């Protein structure tokens with residue numbers, strides 16, 4: 443195939459690396475030959491599967507197996523910068539949606555995606571991101587079955603936005619949701635919190651020093667499946683993304699109309715994250731995560747659940763961090779190492795915009 447003549451964008455206002463694959467031009471969004479070439483060379487070559495390869499305007503999803511229900515989630519990803527320690531927008535767009543489907547107890551199977559490209563975006567960078575997107579799909583065991591690309595004029599979007607929708611099936615009998623926390627339940631987190639928030643802030647040059655922190659972006663569906671296969675009576679699963687652990691637990695407390703008490707000493711925070719937070723006056727409980735799972739289930743099953751998590755790839759540092767108290771309007775209490783207790787509120791405003 444002969445590459446179309448692409449203009450090379452250069453100059454002091456262009457932060458994009460020049461690469462011989464050229465850059466996105468408005469013609470890539472025309473729906474014509476250039477669009478077909480881009481889709482074939484960048485997307486189909488990396489994400490090929492039987493349903494996508496049918497190349498129709500819609501994808502046919504196989505029938506829902508009996509005794510199961512369809513679970514769907516959708517999410518737009520606008521993180522800046524596109525690359526950061528531990529990940530990029532491609533891995534984020536897959537894992538974010540896979541995790542939202544998995545946290546209703548479903549096995550994610552399919553994704554659809556829309557890629558919004560800005561004129562002038564380097565095709566070489568797009569290829570790296572689609573490689574990462576494909577790797578994450580492979581790791582999670584999901585297939586991209588329908589997709590769209592659109593191109594905006596330079597300055598009308600920002601390099602690349604990705605919107606993904608995920609489809610999975612859950613056993614119909616499962617009653618998992620934010621409204622299911624019950625007095626006496628244990629609250630478990632699958633590992634240290636705050637890493638994604640710090641990694642993105644650093645990549646943006648917001649720290650002014652090197653924190654050595656990598657994002658935790660990971661697909662959590664295999665850990666969820668292991669928990670369900672162990673026949674645990676799972677009440678709540680949730681990934682604490684924007685707003686962090688604190689905001690997510692306040693959401694759950696309000697949905698379930700219960701109070702939750704956390705032991706600050708037991709909440710895992712990696713040393714470099716803690717140090718960075720101390721220097722900048724940030725609270726790790728409010729920093730975004732992209733590979734952590736909150737699990738709430740009957741206290742007598744906590745030990746078994748921890749064992750299952752410790753044996754899964756992304757749950758090695760899982761810890762019991764608190765318990766569900768009485769029915770109420772829904773508050774989260776944090777017991778500090780000094781013996782005092784404070785109420786955790788939802789994150790007010792935006793600590794770090796465009797984090798995911």
Ligand code: MG
Nearest residue numbers: 541542681683
């Ligand atoms: Mg979520």
